[in-house]
Amino acid sequence: SAVISQKPSRDICQRGTSLTIQCQVDSQVTMMFWYRQQPGQSLTLIATANQGSEATYESGFVIDKFPISRPNLTFSTLTVSNMSPEDSSIYLCSVDGGNEQYFGPGTRLTVT
Amino acid sequence: GQQLNQSPQSMFIQEGEDVSMNCTSSSIFNTWLWYKQDPGEGPVLLIALYKAGELTSNGRLTAQFGITRKDSFLNISASIPSDVGIYFCAGQLSLGTSYDKVIFGPGTSLSVIP
Numbered sequence: 001s002a003v004i005s006q007k008p009s010r011d012i013c014q015r016g017t018s019l020t021i022q023c024q025v026d027s028q029v030t031m032m033f034w035y036r037q038q039p040g041q042s043l044t045l046i047a048t049a050n051q052g053s054e055a056t057y058e059s060g061f062v063i064d065k066f067p068i069s070r071p072n073l074t075f076s077t078l079t080v081s082n083m084s085p086e087d088s089s090i091y092l093c094s095v096d097g098g099n100e101q102y103f104g105p106g107t108r109l110t111v112t
Numbered sequence: 113g114q115q116l117n118q119s120p121q122s123m124f125i126q127e128g129e130d131v132s133m134n135c136t137s138s139s140i141f142n143t144w145l146w147y148k149q150d151p152g153e154g155p156v157l158l159i160a161l162y163k164a165g166e167l168t169s170n171g172r173l174t175a176q177f178g179i180t181r182k183d184s185f186l187n188i189s190a191s192i193p194s195d196v197g198i199y200f201c202a203g204q205l206s207l208g209t210s211y212d213k214v215i216f217g218p219g220t221s222l223s224v225i226p
Contacts (some may be wrong), residue, residue: 001157033214040220041167041218042200042216042217042218043200043216044216045213045214084200092154092155096212099143099160099162099204100143100145100160100204101145101157101202101214101220102157102192103154103155103156104146104154105153105154106152106153107156108118
C-alpha cells in the first residue's frame with residue numbers, strides 16, 4: 001500500500017478566502033482522487049486527477065470552486081475557493097492501489 | 113445513480129461480543145471494500161473482496177462478497193475497545209475508463225463498552 005500525507009492537517013479559515021491542500025504519495029501513481037466528508041457523513045468523490053490532464057469532476061462539483069493540480073505522479077493539490085461555512089468538511093486524497101483505494105489522513109477544514 | 117445502504121447505522125456492544133454489519137445495493141459491483149475510520153483519521157482498508165461468494169478473513173474480521181454481487185457483510189469476532197470507529201463499505205465499479213469508481217456507503221458507527 002502507498003503512504004499518503006496531506007498538508008495542512010487542519011485549518012480554520014475565514015469566509016471568502018481560499019485554501020490549497022497538498023497531497024504527497026511515496027510512490028508514483030497514475031490516478032489520485034479527492035473526496036469530501038462532511039461532518040458525520042460518508043465520503044463523496046469530488047474529482048479524479050490524472051497526471052498530465054485536466055481533472056474529471058463529479059456531478060455537483062466544478063473546477064472554479066475546486067481547482068486541482070496534478071503536476072507529477074506523486075503530488076496533487078486541491079484548492080477550496082471562495083469558502084463559505086458549508087465548505088467545512090474533511091478533505092481526503094486517495095490513490096488507486098491497483099484493486100483498492102488508499103487514503104491520506106485528511107485535512108479538517110473549518111470555515112467561519 | 114449507484115447507492116449503498118449499510119445496516120445497522122450504529123451499534124453499541126459489550127467488549128467480547130461478536131459484531132455483524134452488512135451492505136446492500138441495487139447495483140452490481142466488481143469489488144467490495146471494507147474500511148474503518150478512526151476519529152480525525154482517513155479511512156483504512158480492512159478487507160478487499162474480488163469475487164462473488166468470496167469469504168476472506170483478516171485476523172478477527174471476516175467479510176463475504178455476496179453471490180448476487182449486490183451485497184457484502186463484515187463480521188468482527190470478540191470485539192475489543194480499539195474496534196471503536198466508523199466502518200464503511202465501498203463498492204468498486206469498472207466504467208470502461210482508466211480507473212474504477214468507488215462508491216461509499218453511509219457507514220456503521222461501532223461503540224464498544226468495556
